[in-house]
Amino acid sequence: MNNGWPTIHLTVNGQSRAIRTPAMKRLLDVLREDLRLTGTKEGCGEGECGSCSVRMNGELVNSCLVPVLQAEGAEIETVEGLARNGELHPLQKAFLECGGAQCGICTPGMLMAATHLLARNPHPDLAEIREGLAGNLCRCTGFIRIFESVIAAAAGSTQMRGEQAGHAR
Amino acid sequence: MRGNPEAHELVAPGSLAAVLALLAESPGEWMPIAGGTELMVAHAAGRLDAKKLVSLWGIADLRFIETRPESFVIGAGTTFGDLRAHADLAAELPLIARAASWIGAIANQNRATIGGNLVNGSPAADSSPALLAYDAEVELISVRGTRRVAYSGFHTAYKRNVLAPDELLRAIHLPRRFARHRQYLRKVGPRRAMAIAKVALGATARVENGVVSEIRLGAASLAPFPTRLHRAEAAVQGRRVTGETIEAARSALLAEARPIDDIRSTAEYRRRVGANLLQEFLLELRVEPRP
Numbered sequence: 001m002n003n004g005w006p007t008i009h010l011t012v013n014g015q016s017r018a019i020r021t022p023a024m025k026r027l028l029d030v031l032r033e034d035l036r037l038t039g040t041k042e043g044c045g046e047g048e049c050g051s052c053s054v055r056m057n058g059e060l061v062n063s064c065l066v067p068v069l070q071a072e073g074a075e076i077e078t079v080e081g082l083a084r085n086g087e088l089h090p091l092q093k094a095f096l097e098c099g100g101a102q103c104g105i106c107t108p109g110m111l112m113a114a115t116h117l118l119a120r121n122p123h124p125d126l127a128e129i130r131e132g133l134a135g136n137l138c139r140c141t142g143f144i145r146i147f148e149s150v151i152a153a154a155a156g157s158t159q160m161r162g163e164q165a166g167h168a169r
Numbered sequence: 170m171r172g173n174p175e176a177h178e179l180v181a182p183g184s185l186a187a188v189l190a191l192l193a194e195s196p197g198e199w200m201p202i203a204g205g206t207e208l209m210v211a212h213a214a215g216r217l218d219a220k221k222l223v224s225l226w227g228i229a230d231l232r233f234i235e236t237r238p239e240s241f242v243i244g245a246g247t248t249f250g251d252l253r254a255h256a257d258l259a260a261e262l263p264l265i266a267r268a269a270s271w272i273g274a275i276a277n278q279n280r281a282t283i284g285g286n287l288v289n290g291s292p293a294a295d296s297s298p299a300l301l302a303y304d305a306e307v308e309l310i311s312v313r314g315t316r317r318v319a320y321s322g323f324h325t326a327y328k329r330n331v332l333a334p335d336e337l338l339r340a341i342h343l344p345r346r347f348a349r350h351r352q353y354l355r356k357v358g359p360r361r362a363m364a365i366a367k368v369a370l371g372a373t374a375r376v377e378n379g380v381v382s383e384i385r386l387g388a389a390s391l392a393p394f395p396t397r398l399h400r401a402e403a404a405v406q407g408r409r410v411t412g413e414t415i416e417a418a419r420s421a422l423l424a425e426a427r428p429i430d431d432i433r434s435t436a437e438y439r440r441r442v443g444a445n446l447l448q449e450f451l452l453e454l455r456v457e458p459r460p
Contacts, residue, residue: 023179024212024222046210047277048363059250059279065209066280067202069179070226113275134362135274 008068012037013081023069027061028052030068031078039079039108043137050136053109053116054078060116062135079108082115091115091153100149102140109136114150123154172212181224185231185310188223189337193312196334199223203231203246204280206273207289231284231339234258240345242308245284245338249296250275252283262343264299264354264371271295274362284338287320290328290394291365293433297395298371299354301387303343310339317342321387324394350375350383351458353450357442358433366390367434370446374405376454381405386450390434391426391443400425401447410454418451419444 005020012035019034031037031054043051045064052063055077082089091114094100101107110133117124117132124132129150138146179202182188191199200219202208203226211217225231231246234255241258249269252258259266272278272286272295286296287307297320305320309332320341323330332338353372358364369389375382384405386398400421408414428439 022174023181024174024177026174026209026213029174045213047206047273050274050276053276060276061280062206062276064213065205067174067179067205067209067212067222067224069181070205070224072181116275131362132275135276 006069006072008072010071010073011075013076013078019068021068024067026064027054027056027066027068027071027076028063030071031063031076037078037080041105041108043105043109048135048137049106050109050113050133051106053112053136055112055116058119060113077112077115079111082111089115090156091118091149094149094153094156095146098149098152099145100141102138106136106138106140110138110146114146114153117150118154124150126151172215172217174212177212177217177220177222179222179224181226183228185228185337185339188225188228189310189312189335191223192335192337201225201288201337203282203285204248206277206281207285225282225284225337232282238345241343243283243341243343245287245340246282247284249278249281249283249286253278261345261348262299262303264302264352264373265296265343267354268296268299268356268371271356271361277363283341287323287341288330288332288338290324290330292327292392292394293366293369293390294395295356295366295369295389298369298387298389300341300343300371301395301397302352302354302371302373302385303347304373304385306342307338308340308342309333309336311336315339321397324396327393329394347373351450351454353453355446355449356389357446365433368428368439368442368446370443370450372447372450374450374454376410379409381408381410381454386422386447388426388443390439391422391428393427393429398422398425398447405451410451415448415451418447422447 008019010017031040041051043049047062047065054063056074113133113136129147200222202222231244233244235242249272252269253266286294300320306317307320308317350373356366356369358366366389371387374384384402389395401418404417404421422444428436430436
């Protein structure tokens with residue numbers, strides 16, 4: 001049955017992976033089922049909620065809407081790749097400290113959307129944060145604590161670069 | 170019911186020529202899929218009828234923005250993110266980038282393509298009012314060659330268009346002659362991001378010596394497909410924007426609009442708000458633009 005399946009080559013969080021899988025399988029399902037990277041969550045399954053957000057070749061995408069064949073050769077970044085050497089990513093720390101995560105379902109997607117935002121725009125204002133996270137729904141926090149987490153992480157990145165901190169607020 | 174990935178064949182020939190050859194070989198058998206923001210939703214819900222899909226993602230011949238002296242040419246595979254990021258296009262034809270910014274959110278804009286938006290043919294398509302207001306042309310391609318048609322004639326019925334079974338939408342041509350036009354675009358929906366429009370209006374007009382010498386109105390969700398409002402245009406063309414003109418334009422819009430009741434809104438709401446948007450644009454025309 002699976003003789004017709006293509007072999008898909010992905011670089012996931014820096015690791016090369018090859019998976020034989022139906023071409024139309026969703027990138028989300030390949031990550032969760034084939035690669036056992038279950039950090040990426042499925043919410044709506046139709047690109048409305050952002051729970052499954054990952055970065056593909058540096059672009060934020062909803063992995064539920066990507067047939068895996070279209071990810072052939074791509075670099076994929078998931079929430080599992082944020083922490084390095086047992087050290088949480090500054091955004092993860094900020095989400096913990098500011099109460100940006102409650103039930104946790106939206107959190108991996110929020111983190112990836114926020115990572116993408118800060119990669120493009122290290123010091124976003126509130127309107128830019130709202131826009132950057134507009135595709136990610138949270139039903140616990142009311143969003144304010146999530147926005148505050150991103151502001152805190154952005155301020156932290158200022159400190160790390162030795163610039164003047166504290167103006168992001 | 171959840172879609173089964175094994176029930177669908179998906180191929181990625183990798184070049185425009187190879188895709189066109191495939192379409193020519195068995196016209197109507199292959200469903201093109203670009204960024205998947207529409208078809209993958211149908212797939213997830215188990216209502217994707219197409220058994221054979223051909224991927225357009227990653228084909229460089231379809232993803233470009235070319236600046237010519239007389240026009241911008243936008244490849245059908247250009248994403249809304251690409252459109253937002255193009256400074257010249259945003260400066261000269263700002264309605265395109267504004268419409269692009271309202272499509273879903275960042276993750277959707279990084280995958281959804283302008284060609285997919287048009288070929289999918291939703292009556293609420295976000296890019297359509299701006300393209301109609303800018304008098305866009307679409308370029309269709311097959312192994313038989315290319316042809317250009319006015320975008321205002323592209324849609325023929327609900328989710329139907331003039332593409333032959335072996336044809337692809339290759340590009341959208343936008344004339345560069347709107348720098349001195351008044352431009353308007355407004356989408357009405359429950360929130361700016363993610364929401365599908367209840368109704369939207371795009372408009373351009375030229376006012377010379379107080380008289381509207383040229384006007385184009387493009388509407389979403391006022392008909393079974395995105396459409397120009399020719400009768401409302403005719404009510405304004407060649408006239409001063411008086412209270413009488415505005416009333417005549419509103420009446421013409423109400424007479425030609427064919428909205429429906431659906432989950433997002435009602436026909437009556439769409440009709441009234443459509444007329445209000447038109448009025449808002451016409452009132453703007455009475456104010457002298459800043460030099």
